Amino acid sequence: MCGFVGIFNKDNNLDIAKFKSALSLLNHRGPDSRGIWQYQNSIFFGHNRLSIIDTSSAANQPFVSRNKDAVIIFNGEIYNFKTLKNQLSFNNFKTFSDTEVILQGYLEYGVAFFNKLRGIYSFAILDLRKNNEIILVRDPAGIKPLYFIKKESFLIFASEIKAIKFLLDKNPEINENSIRQYLNLGFIPEPHTIFRNIHAIR
Numbered sequence: 001m002c003g004f005v006g007i008f009n010k011d012n013n014l015d016i017a018k019f020k021s022a023l024s025l026l027n028h029r030g031p032d033s034r035g036i037w038q039y040q041n042s043i044f045f046g047h048n049r050l051s052i053i054d055t056s057s058a059a060n061q062p063f064v065s066r067n068k069d070a071v072i073i074f075n076g077e078i079y080n081f082k083t084l085k086n087q088l089s090f091n092n093f094k095t096f097s098d099t100e101v102i103l104q105g106y107l108e109y110g111v112a113f114f115n116k117l118r119g120i121y122s123f124a125i126l127d128l129r130k131n132n133e134i135i136l137v138r139d140p141a142g143i144k145p146l147y148f149i150k151k152e153s154f155l156i157f158a159s160e161i162k163a164i165k166f167l168l169d170k171n172p173e174i175n176e177n178s179i180r181q182y183l184n185l186g187f188i189p190e191p192h193t194i195f196r197n198i199h200a201i202r
Contacts (some may be wrong), residue, residue, distance in 0.1 A: 001027030004047045004061070004073040005158035006124050007167060008134055012042045019044045022166045023072035026159060029075075037071055043126060043134075047073045053081075054097035063099050065107060066092060069128045072081060072103045075159055076144045078120030084116055111135065122146035122201070124157060138201040146201040147193065171197055 003026030004071035007014060021038065023046035025110045027034075030048030032055070037045040047061035061072050077085070092105045098119075105113035106125055120143035125135045136157055138146045148157035149164055149172070155162050165172060172195040188194060190202040 001029050002048060002050050002075040003159040004075060006045045007078055008043045008071060009154045011153055012040060014041050014044055015139045019046060020079040024162045025163050025166060029159065033060045035060050035062055042084050045071055045073050059095040059097040059099060061099060065103055069083045070103055070107055071126045072099060074099045074102060074123035076119055078119040078121060080118040102140055120144050122131060147198055149198045161193060164198060172196055
């Protein structure tokens with residue numbers, strides 16, 4: 001049950017202390033290690049890890065590819081990662097983790113590789129080869145949720161909404177339509193959440 005948070009700000013003026021505080025809100029999701037990866041002063045990736053498959057420090061996250069051209073933060077478990085690993089041309093793995101398989105599979109096959117994943121997962125990948133493109137992915141059943149807010153100048157995403165709220169300059173407005181949906185259905189259908197402009201990946 002790892003937890004992660006990330007932010008991309010085009011204004012290049014991120015506050016690392018505030019980001020660390022946002023990540024600390026997710027400490028309960030991963031007691032085994034905590035990591036932050038920074039690109040200039042515009043992108044921060046943070047991860048709290050619960051070690052399950054590969055418990056070594058080599059598998060700590062954020063996890064950077066061998067060529068340092070992509071970074072991943074991941075929550076969940078890929079059940080068929082060993083099978084997928086054997087299908088990749090890359091054979092210089094430094095871990096026994098499913099995290100590294102996801103990242104290397106993406107580097108070889110692009111987003112089409114995600115269709116092969118079997119498991120429960122949410123993750124974010126930063127592709128430094130493609131003008132710092134960020135890809136957000138969640139398992140089809142939504143077992144591992146992922147939330148985000150996107151404005152003209154920034155993108156914030158996290159495993160839990162409270163980390164996103166903390167990084168905003170002001171509290172987001174309540175979505176009245178979501179309240180009505182909850183009262184009628186007993187839940188809020190994705191991609192909506194209780195807050196305006198904060199959405200769930202689906």
